[in-house]
Amino acid sequence: MAIQPKETVVPFALHGEGSGVLPTLTVAGDAGHEFLTDAYPAFGGADSAPSPLFYALGALTSCNQVAVSLVAKDLGIRLGRWTFDAQGDLDTAVLVGGAAGNANFDRVEVRATVETDATEEQFARLISETARRCPVTQLFERSGLELINDWTRAELPAAV
Incomplete structure (x- = not known):
């Protein structure tokens, strides 16, 4: 028998893809919000988006x-x-x-x-x-x- 989640539990899910240290993250759900992250050059990034x-x-x-x-x-x-x-x-x-x-x-x-x-x-x-x-x-x-x-x-x- 499968365990049933509590009614008060809300899943928060996202998907990430990209290359190097520059992923695009997409929030699961109908809204499809997207955001980017990057890293400082010292960490291998180009600082093109927030860390x-x-x-x-x-x-x-x-x-x-x-x-x-x-x-x-x-x-x-x-x-x-x-x-x-x-x-x-x-x-x-x-x-x-x-x-x-x-x-x-x-x-x-x-x-x-x-x-x-x-x-x-x-x-x-x-x-x-x-x-x-x-x-x-x-x-x-x-x-x-x-x-x-x-x-x-x-x-x-x-x-x-």
Whole structure:
């Protein structure tokens, strides 16, 4: 008997093809979104598209934005504009030089500013619950790198 997937499981699938370090990635499904990745020349690329490492950081910040929106809704908190900045520190000795060790980022820092009507206590819960519920944050946290998650609460402007 085949194992039936849970009703809440959504598959995320994509297809990649190309040559060298320049793949074209196509998201499975009706929309058929495509994107390219490339690498810096030092890694064998031409820097004609963002590095997969930038996509990883972009996935982290954008997944946080989705998660914080869902969490805010559940907590009854209003959100306005937000900004996310991320930096990953990568020692390239393993990737480029083949050294022994872990090819992962050593450290990733996310800085976010979110306009909200949340109190400081509510904002602290919003941040911790967002980190818990964001799949990409969990990938980064569980990978063993040093993850700095620095969020700032900004006042939500009065409605015009």
